[in-house]
Amino acid sequence: MRNCCIVALCIVFYGCSSSQNSPESSITANQILQDVSWLASDEMQGRHYRSIEARKAAKYIADKWKLAGLTPLPTKTSMYLPTGDSRDSPNVAAMYKGTGDTFVLITAHYDHLKPRRSGKDKIYNGADDNASGTAALLAIAHALSKLQTPIQSSIVLVAFTGEEAGLVGSKYFANNSPIPLAKIRGLMNLDMISRGEPNTIFLEGAPDAPRINMAIVRANKQVSLNIIRNAHTDWLHRSDQAPFLEKNVPCIFLSVEDHEDYHQVTDHTDKIIPELAAKTARLAFLAAIDLAHPVP
Ligand SMILES: [Zn+2]
Numbered sequence: 001m002r003n004c005c006i007v008a009l010c011i012v013f014y015g016c017s018s019s020q021n022s023p024e025s026s027i028t029a030n031q032i033l034q035d036v037s038w039l040a041s042d043e044m045q046g047r048h049y050r051s052i053e054a055r056k057a058a059k060y061i062a063d064k065w066k067l068a069g070l071t072p073l074p075t076k077t078s079m080y081l082p083t084g085d086s087r088d089s090p091n092v093a094a095m096y097k098g099t100g101d102t103f104v105l106i107t108a109h110y111d112h113l114k115p116r117r118s119g120k121d122k123i124y125n126g127a128d129d130n131a132s133g134t135a136a137l138l139a140i141a142h143a144l145s146k147l148q149t150p151i152q153s154s155i156v157l158v159a160f161t162g163e164e165a166g167l168v169g170s171k172y173f174a175n176n177s178p179i180p181l182a183k184i185r186g187l188m189n190l191d192m193i194s195r196g197e198p199n200t201i202f203l204e205g206a207p208d209a210p211r212i213n214m215a216i217v218r219a220n221k222q223v224s225l226n227i228i229r230n231a232h233t234d235w236l237h238r239s240d241q242a243p244f245l246e247k248n249v250p251c252i253f254l255s256v257e258d259h260e261d262y263h264q265v266t267d268h269t270d271k272i273i274p275e276l277a278a279k280t281a282r283l284a285f286l287a288a289i290d291l292a293h294p295v296p
Contacts, residue, residue, distance in 0.1 A: 023146035026142050027139040027278050027282050028139070029274035030274070032132070033274040036135045039060070039110070040126055040267075042125070045115055046112045046114060047112050047126065049089070049114070050089065057111075058080065061110060061134065062079040064141060065092070065094040066094075070095060070096055070144065070157065074179065080092060081093050083172040089111070091158060091161050093158045094141070094156070096144040099152055100153055100154075102185050103154050103155075104154075104187075105156045106288055107158040107189045108133030108137050108158075108160070108240075109134075109170070109239070110160070112126030112130070112131075113263065119265065124264075125265070127267050129191070129192045129263070132272060132277045133192065133193055134159055135281075137157050140284065140285045152292055155289075163239065169240070170241075170243050170244070181248075184244075185292075186209060186211060186252070187241060187244050187251040188254065189240050189252070190254050190255075193254060193280040194276050194277040196259060198275070199225055200257075201255070201280050202228050202254070202257065203216065203228070203252055203254055204231075205251050209250035216252070218287075222282070222286060223283045254284065256276075
């Protein structure tokens with residue numbers, strides 16, 4: 001009996017300590033909040049297309065990914081991938097290398113809008129849109145650095161430029177892809193993941209992407225988000241997954257419901273729900289690891 005208790009205690013203790021030390025547990029609301037605070041600060045002027053501040057944001061992302069041990073994509077020597085327009089800030093892309101030749105992509109745009117000319121508050125901070133998704137990519141990189149076992153697919157993180165200017169960065173990437181599009185097992189795009197109902201995220205695309213959906217279902221057993229599926233199928237065409245969907249890459253899109261601060265100067269950091277962004281980041285991370293293994 002005593003031995004049984006000890007065994008039971010060990011199991012409970014091991015269970016707790018292993019989940020506390022798991023890679024996904026390194027994705028914290030606090031870290032998301034810190035990164036969103038910086039990316040969406042007034043100093044960053046909305047990280048708008050072709051601005052110095054957007055370039056600063058790109059460097060912030062690349063520096064954190066380097067710190068997490070990610071590397072440039074195959075055949076590339078830099079994480080900065082120019083879009084072909086020298087006035088533009090670059091896409092930023094990096095990977096955690098797998099043992100095989102396939103890829104799983106997690107993406108988010110880091111740009112937002114140009115300041116307006118008049119009004120007391122002129123800056124479109126874009127805390128939810130899309131400093132939240134960008135911060136998730138930074139947190140996911142950190143979690144990847146904690147992985148203990150090899151994975152088959154390489155996990156690629158891409159921070160797109162120019163989404164607000166007409167999907168400039170993602171269109172360029174999809175049309176000039178540095179990795180074979182046919183080798184992408186799945187793409188998960190995060191755009192606005194920190195507002196609305198505190199535990200609710202919308203997911204579009206799953207019917208066309210059954211393997212990703214399976215990975216999401218399994219990942220959510222650990223994350224426990226309320227996932228609302230296919231409520232806004234038109235959203236599939238309005239963010240960075242669209243150019244990849246056109247090329248038959250299996251994609252899903254994670255986002256919150258439109259809110260009163262969408263594309264307003266009031267999209268401020270103090271209104272975001274960092275825990276929702278952290279949970280969505282954990283969901284994407286765990287689903288990516290699931291996808292990165294061979295199909296069961
Ligand atoms: Zn957006």
